[in-house]
Amino acid sequence: MQKILDLPTPCLVLDLDRFESNLNKMTSWVRDCGLGLRPHAKTHKCVEIARRQLQKGALGICVATVAEAEVMARAGIRGLLITGEMVGEPKISRLIRIVLQAPDTMVVVDNEANVQDLQRAAESASVEISLLIDLDIGQNRTGVQPGEPALRLAERIARCKNLELKGLCAYAGHVAHVTGFQARRESSREALAKAVATRDLLSKNGHRMEILSAASTGTYNIDPNIAGITELQAGSYVFMDVEYRGIGGQSGAVYDDFAPALCVLGTVVHRSGGKAIVDAGLKAFSTDRAFGPELLDITGIKYEFAGDEHGRLVLQHPSREILLGDKLRFIIPHCDPTVNLYDRIHCVREELVEDVWSIMERASGSSYF
Amino acid sequence: MQKILDLPTPCLVLDLDRFESNLNKMTSWVRDCGLGLRPHAKTHKCVEIARRQLQKGALGICVATVAEAEVMARAGIRGLLITGEMVGEPKISRLIRIVLQAPDTMVVVDNEANVQDLQRAAESASVEISLLIDLDIGQNRTGVQPGEPALRLAERIARCKNLELKGLCAYAGHVAHVTGFQARRESSREALAKAVATRDLLSKNGHRMEILSAASTGTYNIDPNIAGITELQAGSYVFMDVEYRGIGGQSGAVYDDFAPALCVLGTVVHRSGGKAIVDAGLKAFSTDRAFGPELLDITGIKYEFAGDEHGRLVLQHPSREILLGDKLRFIIPHCDPTVNLYDRIHCVREELVEDVWSIMERASGSSYF
Structure with missing residues (x-):
């Protein structure tokens, strides 16, 4: 050997003892919370790690890009959630090929024109695409605004016969690295309150809200206490890094x-x-x-x-x-x-x-x- | 198409018209100066580009790592100069395999223990390795100090029957991006004066100084005026970037x-x-x-x-x-x-x-x- x-x-060197202990810790934590875990593979981009996460009971795997989704789908990984909008070509055609291979793949949307493009492509390929609405809960990046704008988007999706809305994706990238546990908890609660309120609004209007995906490695022990979250999408916990170590834990300066x-x-x-x-x-x-x-x-x-x-x-x-x-x-x-x-x-x-x-x-x- | x-x-998109014009401009400039060009492939890591540089008359190709050298050697690229020290294993064994494949490969050294290791490996493989002494002319990175320390290293190399000293490598990384042509010219002259003096010292002591490799894209039109430089190792000129555009040209704020x-x-x-x-x-x-x-x-x-x-x-x-x-x-x-x-x-x-x-x-x- x-x-x-x-x-x-x-070169990259992964300490397997530590890696396995990280996997086990997150697995049992999420199970004890009665929640689901769909860990983010943008961290590792590695089929072998995704497999181990699924073996430990993960619901599926989040990916950020269509290329990551392709690699995972080809390797037989299922329960994929693509957390980046699939806008334009060739992204949409590649998405369709992934859905043909892995029909339970979900993708986020934040725009009506994109919903229309996805419907057209799905209809033409005779497939159904599962969607989450991507919410901007404070990061000022992608995502539709919470509340009424999200409701309008849900209504648009409901009129598309090849698209099925499964819920919401509410990633608070601006919260993940807030230093200090208390400050991070406050930020996360504030951000996710918008997601929960939006979920309630959409539910009340008859939209199925099976999934509310949230959290990061920084908030894995904060967000489960927010009623309405159904699954965590933490990623970095498998490896950790200097940045996460510096944000402070629940009881100490080093996380x-x-x-x-x-x-x-x-x-x-x-x-x-x-x-x-x-x-x-x-x-x-x-x-x-x-x-x-x-x-x-x-x-x-x-x-x-x-x-x-x-x-x-x-x-x-x-x-x-x-x-x-x-x-x-x-x-x-x-x-x-x-x-x-x-x-x-x-x-x-x-x-x-x-x-x-x-x-x-x-x-x-x-x-x- | x-x-x-x-x-x-x-994705990366290369405008071929601009790329070819960059190749042609550097080629004719260096030829008009009566110097050699061994462009640095750390910029592109691409066999196709190295081939085009050789077709235009480059003496060879600089690479920074053993992996780059392997890729280039395997593709038939010759005249390689590895500008990073090959210290320890597995680097030295990989270097030996490259030299077996491409005997004219040169590598830099800055340390007597490393010279000894290279001699041992070369002798055991029955090959000869061509060396340049890596000089620290102000970057405070690798390289032996100019003057007497370089002379002692040359003497050490001269006692190794499987090593052949070809000259000096004097890369002034701290000069390449100095803003303003005049300031850059002054910095480069100051740095390279040490290299030229060291070359003279080593020559005087009977060491063959066939090569004095220097320059960057930032100093390609400065260093040829310094007597003693034999070849340029500029790399970024094939692509250019925001950084180089900002350093200022001979007549204007944009380079x-x-x-x-x-x-x-x-x-x-x-x-x-x-x-x-x-x-x-x-x-x-x-x-x-x-x-x-x-x-x-x-x-x-x-x-x-x-x-x-x-x-x-x-x-x-x-x-x-x-x-x-x-x-x-x-x-x-x-x-x-x-x-x-x-x-x-x-x-x-x-x-x-x-x-x-x-x-x-x-x-x-x-x-x-």
């Missing part, structure tokens, strides 16, 4: 409900004076946050981005000596866009590589990044 | 010596009030710069990142109407790490897709990102 130290760097399971492994390729250079730079980590990677299990070192293929470690008070050729593990600033940079995930237990999982089926290629 | 408007978004040839194509998936949401977010653009993407050919719109899969267009004074379903082209903030996010480049002329080129051979996979 391959050893971690033999892996080509930079450690889930363990940091995913790291980038890098090699020290230069060592001089008070610095070490690793082979993991801004093609190895996403850079969308104000903070950088953090070393796992070593303190007193600050990581600075130093170009596409390099990171500079400023050795302030390193808790161990850093030598040329050392392989170091870094906790990722933001997991989703970092995973997207790679073709494969190396699954490790202790110091051995137990498995290699493909990201978006890209690992069939022959080259390491 | 496929139309641009039929492409799945987000337009090369045309912005590469764009990300996105679709408007939501339209309401003064905003439009496109399907190109922080998985579609690298975010390592302080500025975001810019719309090609449309003014009065500000792009804001709005999550992994979304960008928000703030419609300030848009020079044309923006409608749901519109396909828009964005100039990329920083080309190298953005190209790295994709599997393929769609090559277009007018409104048609003439060709599709694979990035790192990843396009053999079946899915679009």
